[in-house]
Amino acid sequence: DPAVGEVMPGWREGYFEIHSISSGRGEANLYIYPDGTSLLIDAAGSLVTQQICDDKSAGGVTPARPGWHISSTDVIADYITHYNPRGANVDYYLNSHFHEDHMGSWPEKYDEYADFPKHPQGNFYLNGIAGLGTKIKFDKIIDRGYTLPVTMGTEDRIKDYQRFLKWTMATNGTVYEKALPGHDDQIVMKYNPGKYPQFKTRILCASGYAWTGNGTETRRTIPVLREEITKASPDENIYSVALQIDYGNFNLYTAGDLQHEHRTGYEWMDAEEQIVPVVGEVEVMKASHHGSTNANSVNLINKLRPQTVWVNPWRTEQPGAPAVQRMVNANPDVNIFCTNIDEGSKAPLAPYADNFKCWNGHVVMRVYPDGHYMVYVLDDNDQNYKVKSIFGPYQSK
Numbered sequence: 001d002p003a004v005g006e007v008m009p010g011w012r013e014g015y016f017e018i019h020s021i022s023s024g025r026g027e028a029n030l031y032i033y034p035d036g037t038s039l040l041i042d043a044a045g046s047l048v049t050q051q052i053c054d055d056k057s058a059g060g061v062t063p064a065r066p067g068w069h070i071s072s073t074d075v076i077a078d079y080i081t082h083y084n085p086r087g088a089n090v091d092y093y094l095n096s097h098f099h100e101d102h103m104g105s106w107p108e109k110y111d112e113y114a115d116f117p118k119h120p121q122g123n124f125y126l127n128g129i130a131g132l133g134t135k136i137k138f139d140k141i142i143d144r145g146y147t148l149p150v151t152m153g154t155e156d157r158i159k160d161y162q163r164f165l166k167w168t169m170a171t172n173g174t175v176y177e178k179a180l181p182g183h184d185d186q187i188v189m190k191y192n193p194g195k196y197p198q199f200k201t202r203i204l205c206a207s208g209y210a211w212t213g214n215g216t217e218t219r220r221t222i223p224v225l226r227e228e229i230t231k232a233s234p235d236e237n238i239y240s241v242a243l244q245i246d247y248g249n250f251n252l253y254t255a256g257d258l259q260h261e262h263r264t265g266y267e268w269m270d271a272e273e274q275i276v277p278v279v280g281e282v283e284v285m286k287a288s289h290h291g292s293t294n295a296n297s298v299n300l301i302n303k304l305r306p307q308t309v310w311v312n313p314w315r316t317e318q319p320g321a322p323a324v325q326r327m328v329n330a331n332p333d334v335n336i337f338c339t340n341i342d343e344g345s346k347a348p349l350a351p352y353a354d355n356f357k358c359w360n361g362h363v364v365m366r367v368y369p370d371g372h373y374m375v376y377v378l379d380d381n382d383q384n385y386k387v388k389s390i391f392g393p394y395q396s397k
Helices: 050-054 072-083 128-132 156-172 226-232 273-278 298-304 321-330 347-355
Strands: 016-020 029-032 038-041 089-094 137-143 175-178 199-206 209-211 218-220 242-247 250-254 284-286 308-311 335-338 356-358 362-367 373-378 387-394
Touching: 016 072, 029 072, 038 072, 072 128, 128 156, 137 156, 156 175, 199 273, 209 273, 273 298, 298 321, 308 362, 321 347, 335 347, 335 373, 347 356, 356 373, 356 387
Parallel strands: 038 089, 089 137, 137 175, 250 284, 284 308, 308 335, 335 356
Antiparallel strands: 016 029, 016 362, 029 038, 199 209, 199 242, 209 218, 242 250, 362 373, 373 387
């Protein structure tokens, strides 16, 4: 095992690793399964500039890591190439939902980015998953389905994404699929699954469909009528793909930006409540919506009672103190790790300072075959991946 100041060594057979990559531009989380199968969830690609970051009048955002000289695409590509057992070849990419801090921005949204480069053959912008997909080869790309619950095919961001999908399928042989809620047979180990029968990845919900807990059965959690959906104007976040990953006694929950906002007006807008019946206690949780107050609801957190939480903040209000309080109320000993945080966010979190183990860095969780796990925080000031702090061992229940 590594020591503080040493470069974090790579994965070994039997380890389950979670790598939360710090870029300051959103979320990108690499999972390496016990047999070496790799899954990347999201590809941070917000086009926030240093000028916007420095201008606090509109609310703060986190600074780019390791600096403004490098894009989040290059940060993620370098990290994956360094730590993925198959280098630049990744088995699965999962888009949790269609927001820029998870899959990339589109310059039409920002006039100053009108000249942002496009791929010469594919005619898509080289940012987020599309830019990353020219540096990393993904065998399979899965998303929540851009025709659900209503078609998004006329939006610039989806048109650009479709151009990328068309190019990578033709060039790299990438397979494209929609996420299948209720299934544990869509994201599976590819290299030695028989050796690890206690490992599985279950899709809990996506695009307004939630697992019932019975086989692969799902139920629709949003209205059938498009008129009601349009009237409510739901945020994209409620359609996020949620997963539970189990490795023996170790359990992990991750759900993109799944949230519960506006449930008082429309009960179905509480997307988190829809999966409360099918989740149980977990060792590790990714804070939903970067730890925002409009996510990580009381009912969900009280059911999950996570031992360890990691947060990928990129705005001033993340993580929100009310959400953190819910986590601490559910488990007073919860350990919280942030990949990056705006300095202005720390003051409201002071009552929970003992629960926060780090404020910035790549966060790596290494789960061993017996169920215990360690947490390593890597320096994100450069791309040398040296360990700056170590926590654990933590025991699975």
